[in-house]
Amino acid sequence: MGGAAPRGEAPRFQRSLVGKESPLADDSASNGASRRRFLKLATCALGGGVGAAVAIPAIRYAITPIGEKTVSAADDPIDALPLEQVKPGAPPLQVTLVAPVQRDGWAAVKNVPLGAAWIRRDTGGTLTALSAVCPHLGCAVGFDGKQYVCPCHDSTFALDGAVQAGPSKRGLDPLPFEVVEGRLRIAWVRYRLGGPDREKA
Amino acid sequence: MSIGSWLEERTGWRSNVGAALDTKIAGGPSFAHVFGAVLGSILVIQAVTGILLAMSYSPSVSAAWASVAYIEDQVALGWFIRGMHLYGSSAMVIVAGLYLLQSAVWGGYKKPRELVWILQVVILGVLMLFPLTGHGLPWDQQGYWATKVELGITASAPGGAYIVQLAQGGNDMGNLTLTRLYAIHALLLPALVLILWLVRRALIRHHGLTPKWNAPDTAVGYFPDQAFRDAIAIALAVAALIAYTVYQGGAPLAAPADSTVPFDARPEWFIRPLFQLRKYAGPLEHLAALGAPVVVGGFLIGLPFVDRSPDRSPRRRPLVMAALALGGVVVLALVGLSFRDDANDEDLAKRVAWSEKRAAQARSLALANGVPPTGGTAVFSTAPHWQARVIWQKACASCHEGDDRKGPLITVGYGSRAWIRGFLTDPSGDAYFGRTKLAKTDKAMKAVEQTGAELDALVEMVYAQSGAKDVDAKKVEIGVGLFDSVCSDCHEREAGKDSDPGPNLFGMGSLAHRASLIANPAAPTMYGAHNEMPAFAADTTESDRAAIATWLAWMQTATARDVEALGEP
Ligand code: FES
Numbered sequence: 001m002g003g004a005a006p007r008g009e010a011p012r013f014q015r016s017l018v019g020k021e022s023p024l025a026d027d028s029a030s031n032g033a034s035r036r037r038f039l040k041l042a043t044c045a046l047g048g049g050v051g052a053a054v055a056i057p058a059i060r061y062a063i064t065p066i067g068e069k070t071v072s073a074a075d076d077p078i079d080a081l082p083l084e085q086v087k088p089g090a091p092p093l094q095v096t097l098v099a100p101v102q103r104d105g106w107a108a109v110k111n112v113p114l115g116a117a118w119i120r121r122d123t124g125g126t127l128t129a130l131s132a133v134c135p136h137l138g139c140a141v142g143f144d145g146k147q148y149v150c151p152c153h154d155s156t157f158a159l160d161g162a163v164q165a166g167p168s169k170r171g172l173d174p175l176p177f178e179v180v181e182g183r184l185r186i187a188w189v190r191y192r193l194g195g196p197d198r199e200k201a
Numbered sequence: 202m203s204i205g206s207w208l209e210e211r212t213g214w215r216s217n218v219g220a221a222l223d224t225k226i227a228g229g230p231s232f233a234h235v236f237g238a239v240l241g242s243i244l245v246i247q248a249v250t251g252i253l254l255a256m257s258y259s260p261s262v263s264a265a266w267a268s269v270a271y272i273e274d275q276v277a278l279g280w281f282i283r284g285m286h287l288y289g290s291s292a293m294v295i296v297a298g299l300y301l302l303q304s305a306v307w308g309g310y311k312k313p314r315e316l317v318w319i320l321q322v323v324i325l326g327v328l329m330l331f332p333l334t335g336h337g338l339p340w341d342q343q344g345y346w347a348t349k350v351e352l353g354i355t356a357s358a359p360g361g362a363y364i365v366q367l368a369q370g371g372n373d374m375g376n377l378t379l380t381r382l383y384a385i386h387a388l389l390l391p392a393l394v395l396i397l398w399l400v401r402r403a404l405i406r407h408h409g410l411t412p413k414w415n416a417p418d419t420a421v422g423y424f425p426d427q428a429f430r431d432a433i434a435i436a437l438a439v440a441a442l443i444a445y446t447v448y449q450g451g452a453p454l455a456a457p458a459d460s461t462v463p464f465d466a467r468p469e470w471f472i473r474p475l476f477q478l479r480k481y482a483g484p485l486e487h488l489a490a491l492g493a494p495v496v497v498g499g500f501l502i503g504l505p506f507v508d509r510s511p512d513r514s515p516r517r518r519p520l521v522m523a524a525l526a527l528g529g530v531v532v533l534a535l536v537g538l539s540f541r542d543d544a545n546d547e548d549l550a551k552r553v554a555w556s557e558k559r560a561a562q563a564r565s566l567a568l569a570n571g572v573p574p575t576g577g578t579a580v581f582s583t584a585p586h587w588q589a590r591v592i593w594q595k596a597c598a599s600c601h602e603g604d605d606r607k608g609p610l611i612t613v614g615y616g617s618r619a620w621i622r623g624f625l626t627d628p629s630g631d632a633y634f635g636r637t638k639l640a641k642t643d644k645a646m647k648a649v650e651q652t653g654a655e656l657d658a659l660v661e662m663v664y665a666q667s668g669a670k671d672v673d674a675k676k677v678e679i680g681v682g683l684f685d686s687v688c689s690d691c692h693e694r695e696a697g698k699d700s701d702p703g704p705n706l707f708g709m710g711s712l713a714h715r716a717s718l719i720a721n722p723a724a725p726t727m728y729g730a731h732n733e734m735p736a737f738a739a740d741t742t743e744s745d746r747a748a749i750a751t752w753l754a755w756m757q758t759a760t761a762r763d764v765e766a767l768g769e770p
Contacts, residue, residue, distance in 0.1 A: 039425035046432035050439045054246055057278045057285075061253050064277045101571075105257075106264065106271035108571025108583070 073099035073114060077178050077185035080119070086127065086184065092120035092143055092159070094132065097188045114188040117175050118143065120159065129175045129186050130161045136168040138193050148172060169196040222424035227409050228416025230426035235434035236300035237410075242435045243293045244394070246442070247331070250286040251387060258338070260383035262376045265340035266457040266577030270567040273454055280451030285442060287452035290332045292442050294471055297325045305504070305525055308513030309411035315505035317408060320401045322501045327393055332469045334386040340379060340577060342556065345458030346466030348382070349374060357487040414513035456559040457577025465552055467543070474535035477542070497528065562768040581770070589752035590770035592745050596737060608734060609633050613764060616667065616710045616757045622660045625649040639731050644702050646691070651683065659683050666694075667710030699725035715750035716743070 078097045086093060094116055102112035116132035118141070130148075134141045139152035147164060148157040155166030162171040177186040190201040209215045226234060257276055259268040272279035301321055304310060310318030337348035352374070356365045368385075370377025409420075421427070455464065468476050475490045482489035508521050515522050543549055563580050570583035581587065601611040610632040614620050624633050628646040639645050651659055662680025665672040684694060684706075691703040698705055705726040708714040717724070719741065723732035737746070756764070 036425055039429045043425055043429045043432045046429075046436045050242065050432075050436050053439060053443060054249060054285075057281050058249055058253055061276060061278045061282050062256070064279075103571045106259075106267035106275075106567065106572055107574050109574050 071102065071104045073102040073112065073188070075187060077176065077187040078114070080117070080177075080184045080186045083127075083179050083182055083184045086119055086121045088121045088125050089123040090121070091145070092118040092130075092148075094118055094143070095186070097186055099188070115190075116140065117186050117188075118148065118172070119184065119186075122159075127177065127179075127184075128160065129177045129184075130172040131175050131189065131191070133173070133190070133193075134168060135170050135173055135191065135193060135198075136166070141172065169194065170198060173198055222428070223422040225409075225420035226412075226423055226427050227420045228412030229419045229421045230430055231413070231416075232430050232434065233303070233413060234410060234427060235431050236296060236303060238431035239434050239438045240293065240296045240300060242439065243289055243296060243442070246285060246439070247289050247293060248391065250282050250289065251391075253282050254286055255387060258383075260338065260379045262340060262379060262458075263574060263576035264572075265338060265379055266454075266563075267567060267572035267580070269339040269341070269454055270564055270572070273451065274564060274568045281446060284446035284449060284451035287332075287335075288446050288449070289442055290335060291470065292438065293328050293331070294325070296438070297321075297328050301325055301501075302525070302529075304411060305501075306515050306522070307411050307414055308508075308515075308518070310505040310508075311511060311513060312505070312509070314404075314408050314411060317401060317404045318505055319502055320397055320404065322498070324394065324397050324401065326498070327390060327397065329469075329471060330390055331386065333472075334382050334390065336469065337382050338379065338386065339454055340458045341560070342455035342458055342462065342464040343453070343466055344455075345374070345460075346464045347468055348378070350466055351468070351472075354487065354490045358491050411513075414515070454560060454564065455556060456563045457580060459578045462559075464556060465549055470536060473539040474532045477535040477539040480542075500524070500528070559768070581768075584767060584770070586748070586752040586755060586767065587770055588745065589748040590767070592741060592749060593752070594770055596740065597749070600734070607636050609636075611753070611756075613756050613759045613761055615753060618660050618664050620757075621663050622656065625656065625659060625663070637733050639733065644731060646703060649687070651687070655679075655683060659688075663706065663709070666706050666708055667714075668708070669710075693726075697726065699729070701725070701729050702731055704728055712747065712750040712754060715753055716746040719746045719749060 078099060080095045080097065081093075096113050096116050099112045099114050100110065102109050102114070104112075118130045118132055119127070120130075121127050132141050133139075134150040134152065134155060136150065136153060136155050139150050141148045141150045141155075141157065143149070147159065148161070150156070150166065150168070153167050155168035156164045157168075157172050158164055160171075161174065163169075173189070173191045175186050175189055177184060179185070192199045192201045205215070254272065257268060257272045257279070259265060269283070272283055274280075276282075304318060304321060333351065337344040352365050352369055355361045355368070358364070366372065368378070368381060369375075370381045456462070467473075475493055478489045478493055479486040504521070508518060510518075512518065562584075563577070566580045566583050570580075573579040573582065584590075597611070600606050600608040623630065626648055627633065628648060629635050629640040634640045634645065649656065649659060658676045658679035660680070661673055661676035662684055665677045665680075681694075684692075688703075688706075691701075693700040693705040694707055695705070696707045698707075700706075707726075718727055720738040721736045722728050722734040723730075723736060728734070741749075
């Protein structure tokens, strides 16, 4: 590397590249400081401009998934089983709700299991469909013959879904359903976990 | 104490940055020294856009095309980021090439900088590998076929078969090819460039950048004079890259890779000279494609050891200058000729237009319906009536479409009121039963003699058989009366009743009727003994027949434009 040359002796080809009026060309001692300041500012401005031109689209791209439904199935009720299979007074039945098509990012996948529901008809014939997702932290709830039991932190729920014991702050979440031509159709809904209130997730 | 000084005490950043900014540039600040900075900034852009793309890309044969189409059409500014990445890779090669050319002209390879020069040649080579490994990643027709051709050329080199098996991960292109290309493109090559770049920087620290041969014997600090020039050059380069990306509307994406659909693959522009050379080389094409890069690479790497005089002035090195100029002209001419040949090829233009249409169709289907997990090409099967149209092409079109058909023409408007009217008034017309054997016998249906309101009523009565909702009940009633007096000699209209010689009209035109007609047109309720159409009960499934019936129902109200918009099955 060559030795340091004293400042102020601009190389001759520099002048041919930039006009006389340009601050680049004016390198007299009195203007040296302001010239330096100008170059500094201009360099930072250009650098900032280039940075912004790349960073802004990059950030916009990166934050795309926020608020986006990248994994989604139609909200329509899903065909579960013939109603006659749900006998009044019998123990609850677990059914898996399978979406005919689920969009997952770029893919459209057929017959995707979304979740499970517990279905029961009381002796009066009233039907309940409960989400098998524990409202505490989301484990899969089972049935022990008398009540629903969550294996993770031992919340237990009565047949109608009400909490009996354990950390869950609310009862099992009911799922909307309908009966069409003798078949039970249940809509799959995810609720926010943890809290006492039932809000859609 | 300010944070800055606190950090300074612990890291020495101020003095380090200060020293770096004051690095002396021999010969003083100049726009001629901007290439390194511009190349560096483009590499940063490539890294940023590459990481962003990797966030939404899936390197598997079944998902690659779909994920790239997703980036293009569903990720905010995805088209822009991918465009910047693609065109940025070209910019990278161009700037690195110019930088190398400058070194060559300035004699930057001369003692003691031989290794700096060789590193620079190697870096350019590695940079070229980025587009070469990257263009296969979308697994579209372009990338698939271009990669296939490149692997084919590599295979013809000595030992090439092993390289090919390594690169494609086995005996054929597939999932392992993609994961390997991806790992090489996104992990191996960046690491390699980084290492080469660091080594080169260390060497440059040692020797200083090559000044122009006639530069004054001065050395000025990097900041701010050279930094300002660098900033201007970077800003111009990035602005040009952005402008080009926007002008092009981002990077192209061809239809999903399909080994059964031919495609006019073209290599990267900087491979075009080889592509063109092969055309002239005839039987020696492999030798040309493999030999030319070896000759060029050998010349560049050997240069410092051939041209050893310390004189760096280009004027006093006419041989080297002539060789460089000749090489440059030949390369540019070959690129130009290759593009010119393509531009003059009308058949190519037609094939390209066809491919582009297919690509656009695949993209819009992917956007509307998503891509089935079986892979990119399956996206076509999500087109409306795809199942029906595929069967139609195979089993029905030869008799019901085109000039050689033997049965009635089935096209848009089939089964509509206008079609029924035309049929009733001219059942043996060319578009109707004209081409059947029946039409030439006395068993052929006679044209209906009714006109005006009576004909309207008959048309409405036949039309109503399909179960259509938009019928005029009054007219139907009149039509039924007319039917009983003029048609009932030949046709029944009660469900399930055998009908001879003409078919039972009950349900005619409905989905169920059409599906069962396809299954067995010779049923006694259908054409019975007069049937000439093959039965398809064995060759089609119930779902196939239902699909065709649904498609025919769609055709009834469709226009030729609608059919065109569906694309080819
Ligand atoms: S997740 Fe069910 S009790 Fe905690």
